[in-house]
Amino acid sequence: MFEHKNASVHLSWRITVPYQHIMVPIDLEHADRMGKAIDTARALAKQFRAKLTFVGVTSEVPGPSAHNPAEFEKKMAAFAQESATELPEGASSKTYVVHDPTAQIDGILLDAVKEIGADLVVMASHIPNVMNAIWPSHGGKVASHADVSVFVVR
């Protein structure tokens, strides 16, 4: 926590930067490589007493992370549970099941921002596979099309 000598500064700061709901897109398959983004998101959530929502996108076809969408959703929930420790507002998860993740992920993430009402997106700049292939356009897309702040963790 920051130390503030002047309480009024602290107050105005809290009012002008109100992140209440942080969305973190994650790739369960490569969750191990996303530690930095997740740590950043958790720190911010703690700081601003914001809710944290992990968003995962999967297809109906069995993949490395789960045999089926229900199992994927379960793993997402467990992942959120693990990450929720010490967070004042806790963490939850949201799973999107789409026909073709490679093609749909960018649109889905933008929809997710609106749907869950997030006011900040924290995402790894480099998520292998699906994400990085579309990253150049996708990063630009989220940053320019999303109405909210986007924090890209490198």
Add this chain to the structure above:
Amino acid sequence: MTENTKNNEMEPDDQPEVEPIPEPEGETEIIETDFEIGQDNIASSWKLEFDIHQVVFTVSALGIVAFTFLTMAYQTALEPVFLNVRDWLTGNLDWFFLLSGNIFVLLCLFLIVSPLGKVRLGGPDATPSYGYVGWFSMLFAAGMGIGLMFYGVSEPMSHFGSAMGGISVGEDGLRTDWAPLGGAEGDTAEAARLGMAATIFHWGLHPWAIYAVVALALSLFAYNKGLPLTLRSCFYPIFGEKVWGWPGNVIDILAIFSTIFGLATSLGIGAQQSAAGLNFLFGTSTANPMLVTLIIVITALALVSVVAGLDAGVKRLSELNMALAAILLIFVIGFGPTMEIASGFFSNLVAYGEYLPALSMPFGREDANFTSGWTAFYWAWWISWSPFVGMFIARVSRGRTVREFLIAVLIVPTVLSVLWMTAMGGTAIGQVVNDGFTGVQDAALELKLFEMLTQLPLTGLTSLIGIILVVVFFVTSSDSGSLVIDTIAAGGKVNAPTPQRVFWASFEGLVAIALLLGGGLVALQAMAVSTGLPFTIVLLGACYSIVRGLMSEPR
């Protein structure tokens, strides 16, 4: 090895869940395997991203390049060899193809009526991935559309003609005619009936049963058993854990070979046929630059489609395709001999039923030219396409019960094929028999459809729809094929990076152009059809796997 996994209801988050999370899927018998999807993959994020199965991708890609260059370099030597291989297979093993085809149909019909038909793909509570229209459009557009365009008019005419000609026996006592069964010499009505029955036989239950077997096996082992969506998974009951090793690699590589060579050679030959159609309509050139342009246009459209993805690309194009085909069909029915088509539809169904046992008899046939040159060739052809079409059907069929799936993949397309063949072929036969118009009879194969349309009103418009249909059907085969190959080459992962799709779709176009300019289209297509033999054996194995797999599912 296996255990029942109950997928419990999720604890809802504090977020109100709106959609699109499906309901809990209920009990399925997940196969517990030590294999992890993508474990044999290599992934890179350096400059160009990829995520591929190292053996399958590498051997396939290099093998395709090698085969293409060998065929071009030694085409004069290889073409007769490849053609001989194909002709030997369809000539000497015709009984095997016919017998296997019958087994596939009987299995599918049995599953429709048996209690096993209640099993739902994806678990008892799974909801269908696609609505009927999108689902049906996709499975039809990928698998058969293009053939219906070229053979809808020409095949009934051909069988009608040979049946009219009757039987002729050569000096060696073997029949030299191409008539189906005993023909119907001089009997116009019976020859037309036999011609339609033989055509429907080739486009009806049998081809769709072939596709259905592959699609059902894949759906079952992916959605219910949790194995990767790649051909080798169907063989888990047979090979066990070995399926992740070389036997599986061989199956997957063969599937990629037959798919890409089948698609690329069809694309090359299809470009020639489309150019002939365009020439007939607009007088445009049929020379190489035109053909290459056509291939590039089709490939470019397919690229846009695969990059846009399954829903925004492939599904929309397939629906467009079905709408156009429906317009053409309704037009021909409306402006052609409407009543004859209406009554012909039912009488052709009856004729199909009547001749089906004789036509599908694998042994003791005397119409050798017909069984090997037509039926066995078709069966080998359908079977060589089955890994691609079957896998694509599987990709879009989650959430259907086995019964529903088989009715949609087997019965509905068969009935539609009967209607299509009756409208297109029946109209053309009517033109010869009733009007004495021999234009269709005399025209080249790729022009028969357009010749038939000249006898109906609004020829310019309908022909244009016809040529657009041909092109779009190629695009829908090409894009779905690229998705399938990409998934197989990525070890069953459907979320591989976009550049891989671009690679496969472009590769297919390049192979087609190379073979078109360098020669060897016909040779390599013969080779692709020849992969029908190993795949017939593979499919028979899949039949066993399906029954085993379904029986262990909770019903």
